[in-house]
Amino acid sequence: MKKIKILALLFLSLCLGSCEKYLDINQDPSNPQVAEGHVLLPALLQSMVRGEAFDSRYIGQYIQNWHISSAGNTWDRHGYAAGSDAAGEKWRQHYYALGQNLLLQIKDGEEKGKWDYSGVAKAIQAWSWQSTTDYHGEMILKEMFEPNRYIFDYDTQEEIYAEVVRVANNALTDLNRTDGIVSTASLARGDLVYKGDRSKWIKFVYGVLARNAHHLSNKSTYNPDKVIEYVDKSFASNADNFNVPHAGTSSTDANFFGPTRNNMGSYRQSAYIVALLDGTIFKGVKDPRLALTLSPSVDGVYRGVNTTFGDPNSANANTRIPTLWNTVPGVTALTGKYMFQDKIDYPILTYSELQFIKAEALFKKGDRAKALEAYKNGITAHMNYVGVAAKDQTDYLASAAVVNVAADLKLSDIMTQKYIALWGIGCLESWVDMRRYNYSSDVFLGFTLPVTTQLSADNNGKPAQRVRPRYNSEYVWNRNSLDLIGGNNTDYHTYELWFSKK
Known part of the structure; x- marks a missing residue:
């Protein structure tokens, strides 16, 4: 009788062990059940x-x-x-x-x-x-x-x-x-x-x-000293930029703005950014970032769309405003340029943005000498990010487009250069800035909102x-x-x- 009980217990333990192993079939060691x-x-x-x-x-x-x-x-x-x-x-x-x-x-x-x-x-x-x-x-x-x-x-x-x-x-x-x-x-x-x-x-x-x-x-x-403290503890150069990489082998791993995903096919550079870079707004000084970030029409002229009006040159292949990929619709094949390439890293936060934040905080604090330094750091960092040649950087920084005397520095100098640095890579931060200053053309040089009749009817x-x-x-x-x-x-x-x- 005793032997029978022992055998029964052994049989039960074997069953339980087998059952446990059977239940484990849903646990794939290659796909952990607990997220790591x-x-x-x-x-x-x-x-x-x-x-x-x-x-x-x-x-x-x-x-x-x-x-x-x-x-x-x-x-x-x-x-x-x-x-x-x-x-x-x-x-x-x-x-x-x-x-x-x-x-x-x-x-x-x-x-x-x-x-x-x-x-x-x-x-x-x-x-x-x-x-x-x-x-x-x-x-x-x-x-x-x-x-x-x-x-x-x-x-x-x-x-x-x-x-x-x-x-x-x-x-x-x-x-x-x-x-x-x-x-x-x-x-x-x-x-x-x-x-x-x-x-x-x-x-x-x-x-x-x-x-x-x-x-x-x-x-x-608002505490400008606290802002400055945070910036000084943050990025020290472009090497610290928060860049998310893209393999760009297919639409699943390509940059959202690149040609493979085709998310930007109907978008065109604005007349405002063209005016900021082609010398229209900055005293006739052509910005070296123009050719590295924007695209000319077939005739070599840089054009942009005015808000709500579309491209008035769309019927003419020579003057048609190109896509953000540096292509002319119906004329050239898809390539890609600047932030509009398949394999480009996408920046979430950059050193140049933080330097402009510091410049504005110092300006508000009343320290124009240090504000000027941070302002120029921001410009230089962005030109390095874009890939502007050293001589072109030197020439631009010495030009009338850039303030070189602390007493002459204005808020609009800082904010307009920050807008340029954030073009295409920091839309939300630029929008924060524009709302802080109520879309003011005194702060963002050359910027104008659509007139009331051009705004959506829902906007009042x-x-x-x-x-x-x-x-x-x-x-x-x-x-x-x-x-x-x-x-x-x-x-x-x-x-x-x-x-x-x-």
Whole structure:
């Protein structure tokens, strides 16, 4: 009897073991069930670019980086596409593409002592809060990802700005830790931008904090010294730029602005950027960046589209305004140029931008000598980024287009050169600047808004100040909450954001 019991127990244990092994057939060792940071991070970096680039197409029209080749486009008129997800990619990026995936990377990092990975995730999270609220305004913060909820309340932009600082400081804490299993080699497995260099991620976080503090320049609480401190702790040269690489082998891994993806086929360089570079605005001085960033028509003349008017030369192949890829529609084959190539790195934040932020902060502080230095650093950094030859740089910096005496420096000098440096690579930051200064031509030399009759009928004579939240989530599922902030009003996109208010 005893032997029978022993045999029965042995049989049962064998069955349980076999059953356990049988149940393991759904666990593929090549595809871990628990998300790890090095697996998540490449897709997160790609999502940063996707959200920024997708929606820069529309914001680029508001700020006159480029326009549509045909007349009367709604975005050229500071309008929006009702009932459409157009311009809703930043919202999708923040809550869907990054959202829970960042939380998974943070959880994995904190539980396993991979503080570099959790710090990087928090750095991206802080950046996403900042860039998305600057784009949309009110966002869902407190109830984000709350289970079993179908209606979400919006939180104020002031609360979002505070959240950026909180998350950024947490990122710095993690990135400065050396305990656990932190290592350059480990982080480099997923880090396509900085190859595991935590010191550069720390600089990136300070760059986000610099934006956060500086965007509040209209507030009585604005602190230029804090902005300068953040910039000085951030990027030291173009080598620190946050550049996301693209292999460019197909439409799945090519730069969003490149010819392979064909996302920019109907866009043309604006008359405004042409005037800034061809000498029209800057005292007859031709900018050496003109030929490196813009494209001439077949006859060799640089032309651009005036907002809302389209290309008046479209019928003539010799004077037709070329695409951003340096091609003439119907005449030349697709190639690519500057930021509009398949394999180009896409910059999320640059040294030149930060130097212009510093220059403006120093100018506001009253230190024009140091402001002049930062202003010229910004110009030089961008010319190096574009690839301007050394002699051409020297000649341009000595020309009448560039201020060389501190007492002569004006705010418009700083902001207009910053606009040039951000053309095509920093539409959202340029839009922040334009809204801070109410689209002023006194600040942005030569800039003019469309006249009232050219603006969208929904605008009631006002320019765009924000982008409505993503249609397919908020206007389909969350309309009651939108009512509380005026989001269902047709002119909601013209409501001034908190950051630019005095």
